[in-house]
Amino acid sequence: MVERLEHEVESGAVPADGVAVRDRLIEILAEVASTARAPIDLSAEPAILMMVGVNGTGKTTTIGKIAWHLSREMGLSVVMAAADTYRAAAAEQLETWAERAGAELVRGEEGSDPGAVAYDAINAARARGADVVIVDTAGRLHTQANLMDELAKVRRVIQKQIPDAPHETLISIDATTGQNGLRQAKLFSEAVEVDGVVLTKLDGTAKGGIALAIASDLDIPVKLIGVGETLEDLRPFDPADYAKALLAE
Amino acid sequence: MFDQLSERLQSTLSEVRSRGKLSESDVDSAMREIRLALLEADVNFKVVKSFTKTLKERCLGSEVLESLDPGQQVVKIVNEELAALMGGTGSELAMASSGPTVILMAGLQGSGKTTACAKLAQFFGKQGKDVALAACDVYRPAAVEQLVTMGKRAGAHVYERGTEADPVDIATWALDEARAERRDVLIVDTAGRLHIDQDLMAELARIRKQTKPHDVLLVVDAMTGQDAVGVAESFAEVAEFDGVVMTKLDGDARGGAALSVKAVTGKPILFASTGEKIEDFDKFHPDRMAQRILGMGDVLSLIEKAEQQVDEKEAEALQEKMLRDQFGLDDFLTQLKQVRKMGPLSGLIGMLPGMGALKQLKNAPLDEGELDRVEAIILSMTPQERANPGLINGSRRKRIANGSGTKVQNVNQLVKQFDQMKVMMKAMAGGQAPTPQQMAKLAGAGQRAPRPRARRR
Numbered sequence: 001m002v003e004r005l006e007h008e009v010e011s012g013a014v015p016a017d018g019v020a021v022r023d024r025l026i027e028i029l030a031e032v033a034s035t036a037r038a039p040i041d042l043s044a045e046p047a048i049l050m051m052v053g054v055n056g057t058g059k060t061t062t063i064g065k066i067a068w069h070l071s072r073e074m075g076l077s078v079v080m081a082a083a084d085t086y087r088a089a090a091a092e093q094l095e096t097w098a099e100r101a102g103a104e105l106v107r108g109e110e111g112s113d114p115g116a117v118a119y120d121a122i123n124a125a126r127a128r129g130a131d132v133v134i135v136d137t138a139g140r141l142h143t144q145a146n147l148m149d150e151l152a153k154v155r156r157v158i159q160k161q162i163p164d165a166p167h168e169t170l171i172s173i174d175a176t177t178g179q180n181g182l183r184q185a186k187l188f189s190e191a192v193e194v195d196g197v198v199l200t201k202l203d204g205t206a207k208g209g210i211a212l213a214i215a216s217d218l219d220i221p222v223k224l225i226g227v228g229e230t231l232e233d234l235r236p237f238d239p240a241d242y243a244k245a246l247l248a249e
Numbered sequence: 250m251f252d253q254l255s256e257r258l259q260s261t262l263s264e265v266r267s268r269g270k271l272s273e274s275d276v277d278s279a280m281r282e283i284r285l286a287l288l289e290a291d292v293n294f295k296v297v298k299s300f301t302k303t304l305k306e307r308c309l310g311s312e313v314l315e316s317l318d319p320g321q322q323v324v325k326i327v328n329e330e331l332a333a334l335m336g337g338t339g340s341e342l343a344m345a346s347s348g349p350t351v352i353l354m355a356g357l358q359g360s361g362k363t364t365a366c367a368k369l370a371q372f373f374g375k376q377g378k379d380v381a382l383a384a385c386d387v388y389r390p391a392a393v394e395q396l397v398t399m400g401k402r403a404g405a406h407v408y409e410r411g412t413e414a415d416p417v418d419i420a421t422w423a424l425d426e427a428r429a430e431r432r433d434v435l436i437v438d439t440a441g442r443l444h445i446d447q448d449l450m451a452e453l454a455r456i457r458k459q460t461k462p463h464d465v466l467l468v469v470d471a472m473t474g475q476d477a478v479g480v481a482e483s484f485a486e487v488a489e490f491d492g493v494v495m496t497k498l499d500g501d502a503r504g505g506a507a508l509s510v511k512a513v514t515g516k517p518i519l520f521a522s523t524g525e526k527i528e529d530f531d532k533f534h535p536d537r538m539a540q541r542i543l544g545m546g547d548v549l550s551l552i553e554k555a556e557q558q559v560d561e562k563e564a565e566a567l568q569e570k571m572l573r574d575q576f577g578l579d580d581f582l583t584q585l586k587q588v589r590k591m592g593p594l595s596g597l598i599g600m601l602p603g604m605g606a607l608k609q610l611k612n613a614p615l616d617e618g619e620l621d622r623v624e625a626i627i628l629s630m631t632p633q634e635r636a637n638p639g640l641i642n643g644s645r646r647k648r649i650a651n652g653s654g655t656k657v658q659n660v661n662q663l664v665k666q667f668d669q670m671k672v673m674m675k676a677m678a679g680g681q682a683p684t685p686q687q688m689a690k691l692a693g694a695g696q697r698a699p700r701p702r703a704r705r706r
Contacts, residue, residue, distance in 0.1 A: 054500060056359025056470065064390075086525075088398030089391040096390030110398075141500035144525070146618075174359060176480070178291050180472040180501055201358060203443065229388075 029243035055139030058200035064097025065234035081121030115157035142187035175208035196223035257286035266320035291505025335535035336517035356468035358441030361496035367399035368530035383423035477506035492519035
């Protein structure tokens with residue numbers, strides 16, 4: 001990126017004054033960050049959305065917010081699958097969100113098979129003609145091979161029912177994460193083919209520079225950002241705004 | 250954890266160690282390598298700078314360069330400085346002289362506070378203390394339920410008043426209850442908050458004022474990298490804390506946060522959480538951690554673990570049986586269970602000196618599932634078969650395989666392995682050490698088994 005900017009300044013394509021260089025740098029950063037324009041694809045009936053990520057990155061909260069937007073603002077009927085059967089009270093947490101969003105919740109016993117919950121949820125969605133199924137999964141560290149295998153299995157179970165599903169697999173990444181975020185995106189992507197990143201907790205002091213690395217190294221775009229705890233604080237990712245914020249002092 | 254840093258440092262130091270004499274430029278280049286290794290591990294750059302400076306000064310001292318084994322001296326110094334960087338010999342929690350010890354937990358959202366609370370409760374519970382938890386996170390949906398469930402698992406009482414009450418009132422009430430019920434420890438869980446959120450920080454300050462905690466612990470996600478240190482620093486400014494609980498250390502190969510936090514904030518890491526299970530939580534010993542990073546192993550922790558978990562009488566009885574050649578599969582099972590009580594195998598291997606360097610061991614997925622299978626096979630045998638494995642013929646093998654959900658090959662393998670083990674035991678009982686071939690045979694025998702499916706717990 002730096003080389004490209006240097007080259008452009010030297011060749012005279014960009015005037016050599018501070019403001020112009022800065023603006024051009026913002027443009028370049030935005031370009032790298034945006035990879036391809038990629039909205040979240042909900043055209044399938046039902047569209048299956050799967051949420052993955054490391055513990056504590058904000059998967060369940062993000063799902064709650066997505067469901068709220070889909071159901072309250074776009075009028076879609078949403079089924080949530082509480083496939084985090086591991087963490088204590090994860091299903092209860094999702095239930096609260098389901099109530100807020102007016103979505104239906106399919107859950108299993110604590111400790112039961114997450115694939116089975118996803119399976120039931122898709123069946124339920126089909127029976128009721130629901131528009132979207134959102135599958136929550138248990139947080140797991142990308143370094144634990146057996147848990148990553150388990151995640152791949154959940155995906156296979158979904159694919160058995162609907163071959164081209166999940167239509168969107170999103171990974172939530174904590175904006176405060178350092179270089180580790182790149183590893184997370186890479187290993188999760190190897191296990192379940194991630195389509196996009198949700199950059200959460202961007203409301204702190206963190207700027208989420210890791211998104212740039214993920215977009216350029218792995219070609220996975222950031223699709224949504226979480227900037228706060230209320231429902232409206234989940235927003236589409238705007239590369240230009242992001243690039244500006246990255247350079248802001 | 251620390252894999253990446255560990256590898257780099259170890260290769261640099263083995264280079265240094267291989268030289269009989271060290272010149273100043275040798276030390277210089279080693280220091281450069283160490284500096285790079287630390288920077289790549291996400292260690293705060295100011296910390297790296299002052300660390301390598303001290304290191305270099307000490308290594309260039311005449312007692313090092315002129316000593317008989319300068320390489321060894323350098324390794325020793327790196328070990329000492331690394332330990333000092335992380336807090337020396339380790340710090341202790343302040344405990345109350347009478348009444349309940351109050352521990353207040355704080356941190357960002359998703360750093361792992363609730364889980365850390367339960368793990369800490371279990372840690373004290375193991376010491377025979379009566380522990381209670383106070384559920385003061387009334388904001389996140391189902392946080393109270395999570396603490397109640399986790400608390401139950403940890404064997405701790407949970408004081409909760411739903412999500413309608415004010416967190417400050419809950420904390421005050423919980424402390425009164427804990428006093429009245431004569432609990433030893435009260436751990437107060439709070440909602441995740443950003444250090445820039447003034448309302449929530451003021452609430453934290455009020456909880457603090459009301460409960461007068463003996464210790465305030467900041468829960469920090471090890472994967473946060475450089476930012477973790479920034480967070481800790483700003484938390485230190487607004488809400489003083491006494492120590493850090495480092496979580497998700499198993500997800501981070503760099504360990505930059507763990508290495509920088511003490512130097513930047515002046516507060517030590519008191520506990521580290523290294524896995525999904527409630528037992529994957531321990532006191533943080535900087536000196537031992539330094540040894541592990543440098544591949545020297547951590548025999549002290551291993552011995553402590555063994556002492557905690559292994560029943561001495563049982564062990565003696567087993568030894569007796571081995572000597573008399575009466576060791577049956579039942580005894581093997583007992584032994585296996587004792588070892589497994591000490592925690593996951595991968596964790597134990599890291600504590601053995603030099604083992605970390607063995608690439609094959611590190612990359613081989615150490616299968617807990619394999620051990621599950623061995624247990625299942627033995628449990629599917631009749632008592633006679635366990636005492637005398639010679640009985641196990643073809644049809645018995647089939648029955649055992651069916652009963653344990655394994656294949657006949659697995660049963661064959663186990664029986665064969667057990668036979669070899671007995672030969673070795675006999676030799677050892679007779680005062681002979683087993684030959685390397687025997688050892689290799691034993692170790693290799695279990696490798697062809699198919700991988701089990703993903704499993705939790």
